Amino acid sequence: MVLVACSGSNDKFTISTGTYNVSGATATSADGCDALSIFTDPAKAIDIAVSGTTATFNLSQTANPPSNALPTATINGNALDSLAQASFTSAGTGGCLLRIKNSISGELTANDDTALTLTVEVSQDAGSPATCSGSDVGTNVTLPCQSGIHFLAKKPAATQ
């Protein structure tokens, strides 16, 4: 007699606070902001902070970032539903001020293992003292720009 253990589609996975390694990044739409190259970097990692049913993403692993620079998602079963879009400014060249918006959604594919979709929009901030150019964002970028990136984020086994 053979017993087959199946992992059903009803399994509910968990996600915990920590650093997640990024892999398998692909563009889901036109990569107008040249964001894909950031997520295909082999050393790329993100920080995820989990509090209750809210996951907060520190995509750039910036120390003490302002809360408006961190997109959030609600953990709904195995789904990560976009909760709050990050909207923040960053300096370009010559006094340019960029407005960057991003949001995250996705799903848990295993414990501390996620498949995420990032949407990025970059434009010149309304209060920018100087004119921004695409080169303030990346290569072959025309402002305003949009990028859609799909990637996997998995916490290394040793830290789980």
Add this chain to the structure above:
Amino acid sequence: MKLAIAAISAALLAGCSQQATADLAVCKSDLARAQSDLATAKTAQTAAEQKATGLEQQVATLNTELTQVQGQATDAVKAAEEKAAHAKAGAKKATKEAALQKAEAEAQQKADIKAPPPTKNETTQQRGKRLGL
């Protein structure tokens, strides 16, 4: 009678001869004075010509020196103008760079993400930090 006539003629001839001799002496004297004047004039002409030649050489020398001085002055003016233009461009560039740095500092202060503005050698990680990605 004939004798008387002959005597008179001889007397007249003698008088004429004396007059001619006197005239000739005057002529010779005038000629000598004229020759002397001519010699003096020639000497003066030669001296004047030599002086003129000397002055022409001086003029030529001075013209050469003037040309050199004018050339040096032109070069000096040109060098001064270039130096002034260079200094002006340097000051303008410094002012522009200072204004750029001030604008970048202000923008960075206003920005939510406190990352330095992009540079030519910015790495992908630095760009990600700057863009919050």
